[in-house]
Amino acid sequence: MISLKSTLAKPFAKIIYNQVQKWANKPIETQQKVFEELISKAAETKFGKDHDFISINSYEDFVKRVPIRDYEELKPYVEKAVIGEQDVLWPGKPIYFAKTSGTTSGSKYIPITKDSMPFHIEAARNAILLYIHETGNSKFVDGKMIFLQGSPILETKNGIQFGRLSGIVAHYVPKYLQKNRMPSYKTNCIEDWETKVDAIVEETLPENMTVISGIPSWVQMYFEKLQQKTGKKIGDIFKNFNLFIFGGVNYEPYRAKFENLIGRQVDSIELYPASEGFFAYQDKQHEKGMLLQLNSGIFYEFVKADEFFNENQKRITIKDVEVGINYVMVISTNAGLWAYNIGDTVEFTSLKPYRVIVSGRIKHFISAFGEHVIGKEVEQAMMDATSQTDVRVSEFTVAPQINPQQGLPYHEWFVEFENEPTGLLEFAKKIDESLQKQNTYYFDLIQGKVLQPLKITMVKKDGFQEYMKSVGKLGGQNKIPRLSNDRKIVEDFPQLSLLK
Structure with a gap:
């Protein structure tokens, strides 16, 4: 009725x-x-x-x-x-x-x-x-x-x-x-x-x-x-x-x-x-x-x-x-x-x-190497990668790794998966290829061997929630920035949030 x-x-x-x-x-x-x-x-x-x-x-x-x-x-x-x-x-x-x-x-x-x-x-x-x-x-x-x-x-x-x-x-x-x-x-x-x-x-x-x-x-x-x-x-x-x-x-x-x-x-x-x-x-x-x-x-x-x-x-x-x-x-x-x-x-x-x-x-971007990658681009890259697989992602954020222990610098993606990809390196490659297609500066840096392709660090289930709780920002209108030009957020991650 x-x-x-x-x-x-x-x-x-x-x-x-x-x-x-x-x-x-x-x-x-x-x-x-x-x-x-x-x-x-x-x-x-x-x-x-x-x-x-x-x-x-x-x-x-x-x-x-x-x-x-x-x-x-x-x-x-x-x-x-x-x-x-x-x-x-x-x-x-x-x-x-x-x-x-x-x-x-x-x-x-x-x-x-x-x-x-x-x-x-x-x-x-x-x-x-x-x-x-x-x-x-x-x-x-x-x-x-x-x-x-x-x-x-x-x-x-x-x-x-x-x-x-x-x-x-x-x-x-x-x-x-x-x-x-x-x-x-x-x-x-x-x-x-x-x-x-x-x-x-x-x-x-x-x-x-x-x-x-x-x-x-x-x-x-x-x-x-x-x-x-x-x-x-x-x-x-x-x-x-x-x-x-x-x-x-x-x-x-x-x-x-x-x-x-x-x-x-x-x-x-x-x-x-x-x-x-x-x-x-x-x-x-x-x-x-x-x-x-x-x-x-x-x-x-x-x-x-x-x-x-x-x-x-x-x-x-x-x-x-x-x-x-x-x-x-x-x-x-x-x-x-x-x-x-x-x-x-x-x-x-x-x-x-x-x-x-x-x-x-305007303050959330990565341009540690002149690439000026923005939020829309990283979100599109993640969507492109998940659409080609059965992988589902709960949350993620991206930060530059300027001083790696070895090799060239890279973008580090901190990802909480709902179901993990069978091949993490292959999944990371799909994201990286999409990002290169969208952003010519990033493409040039990868091709010119200034950066190496991105790397994924896996975050355990509810790791992002743990982080937000630890900084007093759980719930309401608070949200995780998609990306940042420094490593402040990821350095603040409680160690228990990351999968070692």
């Missing part, structure tokens, strides 16, 4: 689809309007006065007055807002600060305002509605939905609430989904991640789970615990589970492992949320990339990644981007972030409409 909620979802989805098409079909005009509104609204803020917003009449004026900044460079303004000062980066005070783990600056506090908060919620909702509009599948709205997220407990300082983004968002679940939503508030408040996942397993086992959402690495942990407890595939435990919603990392390296855990294929929706804004979501099941949110109070700029550290970097808007180029994404928002480098690199897969994939982090 089809429920009223499921029936009503389809016409609502059509309305939202039509609204999205309006701005998606007028991208340049939409972004220009967002830009003008941002400058106008913030003209009387401290930041606006310091950067002469009142005399900004064009994008070129903005580029002259507002340099690209990262968190450290914007921090003096943020700190004023944190202690409760008004009108610093955006009119009034933020309603939240999303606390995130910074790699260089300890905790970062990202402002969320009453103007920006609705777009975080709206984008997540629209992603699901566009899926319903495209597929006609709305039955899942009658089942239980789980969102693996951080604790919703917030602390208040200076009239502003502080917490993890996923915990903040937990307070905005629409009323019509409240009865469907899991886990319980009590379970969601558990801080220890392993204890929390155990409690979630107990709560969800008897339920009709239809939607499961979260960062793939942590959903994988949940699935594995379910399987250990029941001895069954996830698709047999939850017979009506047919939609997986994820974000935070590329799903493709996990797909084979997930399909094995589930026992069948399920539809998926990729999201690109961050504390700084909800940037994109997958709007089509069979198109590569996610629809860039151009009408969400965010103005986008882009700098070619390989030019980003040049003195005269060229900033462009969506009007001048090209497909297939690796760009650093820079944002200005109605939360008061201005020409802000969030650290992500993106690549456009389509310009009509504007769709992107996340290709990596």
Whole structure:
């Protein structure tokens, strides 16, 4: 029997689809309007006065007055807002600060305002509605939905609430989904991640789970615990589970492992949320990339990644981007972030409409020898190798080995296998060949005998989880970097994580 909620979802989805098409079909005009509104609204803020917003009449004026900044460079303004000062980066005070783990600056506090908060919620909702509009599948709205997220407990300082983004968002679940939503508030408040996942397993086992959402690495942990407890595939435990919603990392390296855990294929929706804004979501099941949110109070700029550290970097808007180029994404928002480098690199897969994939982090690359290998390339190489074999990989990270005990330097891949390859050297060769095809610099270094082909160091089962636990980053929005330009992570690996 089809429920009223499921029936009503389809016409609502059509309305939202039509609204999205309006701005998606007028991208340049939409972004220009967002830009003008941002400058106008913030003209009387401290930041606006310091950067002469009142005399900004064009994008070129903005580029002259507002340099690209990262968190450290914007921090003096943020700190004023944190202690409760008004009108610093955006009119009034933020309603939240999303606390995130910074790699260089300890905790970062990202402002969320009453103007920006609705777009975080709206984008997540629209992603699901566009899926319903495209597929006609709305039955899942009658089942239980789980969102693996951080604790919703917030602390208040200076009239502003502080917490993890996923915990903040937990307070905005629409009323019509409240009865469907899991886990319980009590379970969601558990801080220890392993204890929390155990409690979630107990709560969800008897339920009709239809939607499961979260960062793939942590959903994988949940699935594995379910399987250990029941001895069954996830698709047999939850017979009506047919939609997986994820974000935070590329799903493709996990797909084979997930399909094995589930026992069948399920539809998926990729999201690109961050504390700084909800940037994109997958709007089509069979198109590569996610629809860039151009009408969400965010103005986008882009700098070619390989030019980003040049003195005269060229900033462009969506009007001048090209497909297939690796760009650093820079944002200005109605939360008061201005020409802000969030650290992500993106690549456009389509310009009509504007769709992107996340290709990596501007600080996460390997160029110890001038090769500039990025996250997207190592993930593609691993997928190429696993697609030619029956090997499944749970997790991996890559680091340069600059001073080996013997022979030439190389890239060292730390890999946790679900099922090990029968020939490790042959498997490593497949990865290396794919990487050489994708990256001409790497190819030249291998062929020129500057580097030797990559080597794999096997990590024992749950070794990455052990590492994340040891550094206090198990669960939530934390994730293992795909690669790094030094050996800090792998040197910090507890010795028990590595297979000797």
